[in-house]
Amino acid sequence: MSSLCAEPIQKKARIEIPKLPSDQEPSCSLKAIPTKVTVNHCTTLTMKVRFPESVASAVLNSQPLAMNPGQDMYTRNVCVGSVAKNYTYSASLKGTNGSVNDCSTTVMAKAPPPPPPSCTLKASVDPVRYDCGRPEDHATILRLFPKGEINWARIDGTPAPPYQKVISWDPDWKHGKMFVGSVGNSSGSGTCTQRVGVRCAKGGVIVENVPGWGFRQGANNPPTCDYDYHCKTESCAEEVGGWVGKRGCKIPGCFAPETRLLTGNGSLKRADRITKGDTLWNPVREKAFEIETMVLGPEQHPLVLIGYGEKSVTVTSQHPMITKDGLKSAGALRSSDYILGADQQFYNVTQLKLLPQRIGETVYHFKVNTSSKEIEDHLIVAEGILTGDHYLQEMLETSRNTYENPHH
Numbered sequence: 001m002s003s004l005c006a007e008p009i010q011k012k013a014r015i016e017i018p019k020l021p022s023d024q025e026p027s028c029s030l031k032a033i034p035t036k037v038t039v040n041h042c043t044t045l046t047m048k049v050r051f052p053e054s055v056a057s058a059v060l061n062s063q064p065l066a067m068n069p070g071q072d073m074y075t076r077n078v079c080v081g082s083v084a085k086n087y088t089y090s091a092s093l094k095g096t097n098g099s100v101n102d103c104s105t106t107v108m109a110k111a112p113p114p115p116p117p118s119c120t121l122k123a124s125v126d127p128v129r130y131d132c133g134r135p136e137d138h139a140t141i142l143r144l145f146p147k148g149e150i151n152w153a154r155i156d157g158t159p160a161p162p163y164q165k166v167i168s169w170d171p172d173w174k175h176g177k178m179f180v181g182s183v184g185n186s187s188g189s190g191t192c193t194q195r196v197g198v199r200c201a202k203g204g205v206i207v208e209n210v211p212g213w214g215f216r217q218g219a220n221n222p223p224t225c226d227y228d229y230h231c232k233t234e235s236c237a238e239e240v241g242g243w244v245g246k247r248g249c250k251i252p253g254c255f256a257p258e259t260r261l262l263t264g265n266g267s268l269k270r271a272d273r274i275t276k277g278d279t280l281w282n283p284v285r286e287k288a289f290e291i292e293t294m295v296l297g298p299e300q301h302p303l304v305l306i307g308y309g310e311k312s313v314t315v316t317s318q319h320p321m322i323t324k325d326g327l328k329s330a331g332a333l334r335s336s337d338y339i340l341g342a343d344q345q346f347y348n349v350t351q352l353k354l355l356p357q358r359i360g361e362t363v364y365h366f367k368v369n370t371s372s373k374e375i376e377d378h379l380i381v382a383e384g385i386l387t388g389d390h391y392l393q394e395m396l397e398t399s400r401n402t403y404e405n406p407h408h
Contacts, residue, residue: 116188254363264288320388
């Protein structure tokens with residue numbers, strides 16, 4: 001029998017968590033500074049938090065963020081990728097009452113700007129090299145070779161598509177005229193230069209039609225060039241160090257480029273590889289002489305091979321040779337002549353041959369550094385045979401007289 005006095009069973013009360021008012025739920029805003037960067041570069045994300053005391057947890061750029069009580073601003077550095085596009089970054093806040101609030105920002109990644117361009121300017125013809133003829137008949141084409149991305153190009157101040165410009169003869173060419181090419185883009189500009197005409201080293205002086213330089217008018221010689229420009233002192237070819245002596249449309253009295261010369265250290269060196277600072281051995285004086293000047297230029301006539309026994313040297317027809325009868329040009333030698341060897345003995349010429357013409361080949365000659373006017377001080381050993389330097393060449397050109405040989 002149940003008791004009427006039993007107490008009724010009471011249910012357990014549910015605990016209600018008070019919900020935050022909507023105006024106190026945490027929220028965020030996210031900004032990037034800067035908002036535009038170059039690919040593979042970085043920016044700074046700044047997140048501002050409203051009601052930070054109501055934040056239970058936070059995530060910034062997919063990584064958990066440790067919240068500090070009362071702190072309402074957080075930063076984090078991020079770097080964009082290598083692709084030029086928009087990158088989106090986000091943050092998320094979870095409130096103590098379970099609410100969630102997200103925020104995001106976008107960063108624009110741009111391709112890097114192109115580097116400033118550069119260029120090369122070249123002339124199709126260098127007038128100093130042409131054969132006998134009036135320079136008024138000649139022109140050259142300046143060609144511009146840009147390197148890199150360009151928005152514009154000019155040659156000598158004139159817009160230059162398609163990157164070339166025809167330049168007619170200018171009297172300034174004989175003194176060397178500098179032309180300028182220029183290219184540019186959004187990042188900057190670059191320039192390049194080309195000198196057209198005779199190029200003299202510092203101190204060089206241009207002179208015209210110097211007596212004894214070109215071939216003389218005569219039955220066995222071609223006419224003198226109309227315009228025979230060259231430098232009076234040191235000078236005309238930057239590519240060999242600025243110490244070249246003369247350069248014109250005719251260069252008499254020179255060695256073929258492959259001719260081996262006896263240097264001061266006892267080694268043999270090709271004529272076209274002689275450089276400033278080299279010395280040449282003189283067996284008569286038993287000493288080495290420094291080279292004062294190099295002379296080079298194109299040869300338009302057949303070279304002469306001269307020799308005895310197994311020794312031979314190839315020179316131009318005006319090259320000075322040492323014979324029993326004195327100085328003679330190579331072209332004037334006969335089989336009855338005797339030439340001087342490096343051992344200071346005279347040998348009968350057994351090889352005397354006019355070689356096939358090699359038009360335009362560069363030939364070389366040298367003047368040793370001495371104030372002496374004696375023949376013995378101006379001797380060069382070429383392929384084992386004694387020949388004269390450029391001083392003796394000029395002596396031979398200046399006078400038709402035969403110079404007495406001191407070794408006769």
